[in-house]
Amino acid sequence: MGRWQSLKETIFGIPDPKDLKKGTVIINRVRQLTWVRPAETFKSQIDVFNEDALVRQACLRQASEIIGAGFFTEIDENYTVSLPCPIEGIETWTAKEAIDYFNRINRIDERLLTVAIELVAHGNSLWHIVDGVRPIPLEGVEYAKARNKNVPIRDEYNIKLTANYDNKILKWGQFTHFRCNATTTSLPFGQGIILGLLKNYVWTDEDGDSVESPTPMVLRHATRRAMMMGFEKFSFGNELWSFPEASDPQIDKLNEQVKDMQQTGERVVTNTKGDVKIAVPQRTTSYDEWLKATQAEFNSLLEDPALKIHTETIFAKATAEEETKLFQKKILAMQRAIKREIEALWCKCLKEWGFDPIAAKPRMNFGVPEIPEYKVEDVLKAAEQEIISKDEARQMLRESRWKIVEEGKE
Secondary structure: OOHHHHHHHHHHOOOOHHHHHHOEEEEOOEEEEOEEOOOOOHHHHHHHHHHOHHHHHHHHHHHHHHHOOOEEEEOOOOOOOEEEOOOOOOOEEEHHHHHHHHHHHOOHHHHHHHHHHHHHHHOEEEEEOOOOOEEEOHHHEEEEEEOOOOOOOOOOEEEEEOHHHOOOEEOOOOEEEEEOOOOOOOOOOOOOHHHHHOOOOEEEOOOOOEEEOOOHHHHHHHHHHHHHHHHHHHOOOEEEEEOOOOOHHHHHHHHHHHHHOOOOOOOOOOOOOOEEEEEOOOOOHHHHHHHHHHHHHHHHHOOOHHHHHOOOOOOOHHHHHHHHHHHHHHHHHHHHHHHHHHHHHHHHHHHHOOOOHHHHOOEEEEOOOOOOOOOHHHHHHHHHOOOOOHHHHHHHHHHOOOOOOOOOOO
16 A cells, blocks of 8 residues: 555545445545434433533523623615515515514514523524424434535534424424534534533543443532431431440430430430540541532533632632633624524525525624714714714714604604
8 A cells, every 4th residue: 555545544534335334424535424413312411401400500691691681683784775575564674674573573582592591501402494483392303414415414414303203304494503512523413511511431441441430410419419418327426325334224224215315405314424425427638629629620511600710629719800701702602603593594584585685794793782972063063064964963863862853743
């Protein structure tokens, strides 16, 4: 085998026809998957979200940061086309009015919060976009299948639903897929916080045996259970009641009295010399440090700065500001993932209604639109010099929250 042939096989892989039976296909001598299942079923991820309060609150907090301030739409100011409106009672509408109508009838503002929650927690959110927008339950997604063997699955794919959803196949173009943190091994699915909590690590020890570490989620709850059992068993300590001068009948009687005592501080009265000793097992320092490290690791996986900052083993107070900056960058990345798919959906709708989406350039912006501030003297001077019209000057003053009454009206 020549060096060039060996180099090509190193870079592009060795085409193997047998792999075609395992859900792969060769495109340009690169082995591609033809179908992909989520690394962990969405059902198992949703169970974690519903059952673990700390995980749920971390996801909800990040989602509120993403979409809490709302959004507004913009169209290129130079695109002023008005077309006949299909809505009864309205003759014409602009591209922005069409988008605002689409957002209103499909409750986009309300549904985007669910999208943000699912993106943070699971890395994926799906909408069925045939005859309007309908959310697709993530637990109903079984796998993704390549739409065309000549196109990588990361670019075009169909979605296969589970038997609970009639084994329905959603074809490419019939759904909008919001996703984040997608990698070459996870495509076309994204990855959320909860996936990291459900993944374990498997390695081979020096004897060649396979060793599997518990997942962070299993480790967290196993630790909590062990701590609770220890608290219930040792919180009051083991007591040794000693009466060296008591006779056997007296010991039997005292033993019954001690057993019947409540945990509210009852007292035993006796004329016999006695002693009570409490034995409480002492934890080693290394055990306490292990508990701190385990909790710190779990808090870090939640990617919530509010939890990270309070974890002294990882973050000092001096790093709180930098951690908040990193968190804001993650929020911006999530917003871009939503913005990209929403704007593509708007372009599709505008095209169906006869508008030119390329010229309209619909944009989604998070937050509240800024209200322009004009100096009154500048507006009046511009109108006086006929740089702007009287109507434009009146409109600018209205935008500055001046109460302007139309001519002829009181």
